[in-house]
Amino acid sequence: MTPDVEDTETFLGPDGDKNGIKSSGLHKRSNHHIEHAENGSAIREEYHQPTTDTIDRKAGSDYNYDLDIDKNKPTSIGIDGTTTVFGGTFIVSNAAIGCGALAFSHAFKEAGGLYVGVIMIFVCACLAALSLLICGYVCGLCRATEFHDMGKELLGWAAELSLQLCLLVSNAAACTMYFVIIGDQLELIFIRLTSLQQFCAEPWYFNRKLTISVVTLVCVYPLLLVKRVDFLKYPSLLSVGSMIYVMIAVVTKYFMDGDDIHEAVELNYGPEHWFSAFNAFPTILFGYQCMTNAPPVYANLKNKTPQTWFKVVSGTIVVCTLVYLPTAMFGYLTHGVMIKSNILKSYNPDETLIFIGQIGVMLSVMMTYPVVFYVARNAFDPMYTGIRQLYSEHYDPMKRATLRRYVEASLWYLFTLLLALFIPNIGSAINFAGSVAVFFYFVFPGAFLVKIGWNRKEELGRGFTWFTVVVGGVLLAFGAVLFFQGNYMAVKALLSSESEPPLCVKETVNGGFHSGADSDFIAANSTTTMNPNL
Secondary structure (H helix, E strand, C coil), rough: CCCCCCCCEEEEECCCCEEEEEEECCCCEEEEEEEEEEECCCEEEECCCCCCCCCHHHHCCCCCCHHHHHCCCCCCCCCCCCHHHHHHHHHHHHCEEEEEEHHHHHHHHHCCCCHHHHHHHHHHHHHHHHHHHHHHHHHHHHCCCHHHHHHHHCCCCHHHHHHHHHHHHHHHHHHHHHHHHHHHHHHHHHHHHHHHHHHHCHHHHHHHHHHHHHHHHCCCCCHHCCCHHHHHCHHHHHHHHHHHHHHHHHHHHHCCCCCCHHCCCCCCCCCCCCCCCCHHHHHHHHCCCCCHHHHHHCCCEECHHHHHHHHHHHHHHCCCCCCHHHHHHHHHHHHHHHHHHHHHHHHHCHHHHHHCCCCCCCHHHHHHHHHHHHHHHHHHHHHHHHHHHHHEEEEECCCCCHHHHHHHHHHHHHHHHHHHCCCCHHHHCCCCCEEEEEEEHHHHHHHHHHHHHHHHHHHHHHHHHHHHHHHHHHHHHHHHHHHHHHHHHEEEEEEEECCCCCCEEEECCCCCCCECCCHHHHHHHCCCCCCCCC
C-alpha cells in the first residue's frame, strides 16, 4: 500500500487496540514512516505516533543501545518487524542498482584508466558500507524510520529541512538523468528502425528535443498524476533486471569481439596525476546511493542487531558490486578512451544484443521516474503545507489536495524536462546528482557521529567519544571536498564540446555517415561532424 494524501484509516494493533491513525502524504512532526517487505516489494506506511525522546534526553538517562536494538517487540512506530536479512538486502539493493551503472565505464576514463577505476569501485563500495552501518547505528539510537527523522532527532528542525531539500535536489537530478537516458535510447532506436543515413540527415521528426518531449509527455507525465504508485512497485523492478541484462550483454559482447578489435582499442591503465582518481567519485557514489532507504528497512528488521544489519549491508554491497564491476570493466576494455557517458551509445545500434538492453533501459526509467517523483513529493508536500499552517491557522491541508498534486506533478515534470533538453549527455546530470549524494554518504552521517559522540561522552567513554568525533569530522571534510569536485565535473562535462565522440561521423570519401560507436572508423577518417541535435 502506498501513502496517499487523501486517504485515512484506523490502524488496529496486534491486540485489537487502536494504536494510531494511518494516513499519508501530509504529516506533522509526530508522524513516523515504515517501509517493509510484503511479497518482495517495498511498502511504505505512515502512523501518527507521539515523538520518541531525543538523543539529548536519552544521554542523561539509563538508556542502553544494546538493549534497545535487541527488543523484539513492536517498535515506536507500532508494528512488529517482518523483514528478514534476505528481504532487507533485496530492498536496499533494488534501491541502489539503477541506470547510474551506464556511466561507470566512462568514470574509468575520467579516473585515468582501468586499474584505478577498479580500485575506485571498491573504495566507493567500502565508503557506502560505512555510511549504511552508521545509518543503522543511528537508527537504533533514535528509533527513526526516515532519514530526515534522524536529522530532526539529533540536529533539530534545520537539519530535517536541509535533508528534505537535499532529497529534492538529488531526485530532481536523477529524474533529469532519466529523461536524458530516454533521449539517448530514442536516438539509437530510431537508427535501428530506419537507417543511420536517414537519422543523420536531421529530419525534424528526429529532433532530440521534440522526441524527448513527446514521448515523456505521453508515457511518463500521466503516471505522475495518479494518487497511488503502488501499481509500479513490480514494474520498477525492471530497472534491476535491465542493469543485470546490460551487464551480461556488455561482457558477452567483449568476448564476441576478436583479438584484432581488442588490440585496436586505446586503453589507459593509470592516471597521469593521482588526484584524477577523484573524478570518478561522483558517478560511482551515485551508483551506490541507497542511504535514504536504510532507516525504514532497519526499523522493520525482525532482529534489530548490529550483526543483522551488517549482513544486510554486506549483501547489498556485494550484489551491487557484482553488477557494476563487470559492466564498467568490460565496457571500458571494449571501447577504451572512446567510451561515452552512456555506455549503450558506444555500441553499434544494429547489435541485437545491445538493442534489447536499450529497450529495457528506456522502459525501466519510464517506470522509475514516477517512483522517484513520488518520494520527492512526499518530502515537498509536508514542507509546503507546514509553512501554510504557520501563517494561517485555518488552512486545511486536505482541501484542494488533488489540485495541489496536479500542480506539483506538472511543475516537477516541466522543470526536469527543461533541464534534460539542454543537457547533452548523462555525464553532467550524474555528476551533479553524485555531488548531492555526498550529503547522505558523508556530511550528515558525519554530523550524526559528532553529535552522538559529544552528547554521550560520559556513557560511551572518552576513547570512543573521540573516535566518533574524529571519524565524523573526517567524513564531514571529505564530503565537502567531494561536493565541490562533483559540481566541478558536472560543469566541465556540460561545457566541454569534446567530451564524447559524435554519434554521426561524416565519411570523407562519399559524404555519407557512419556510426560514431565504431572507433576504428573514427580513427581512419579525418573529419567528423557532431549532430547539432545531440
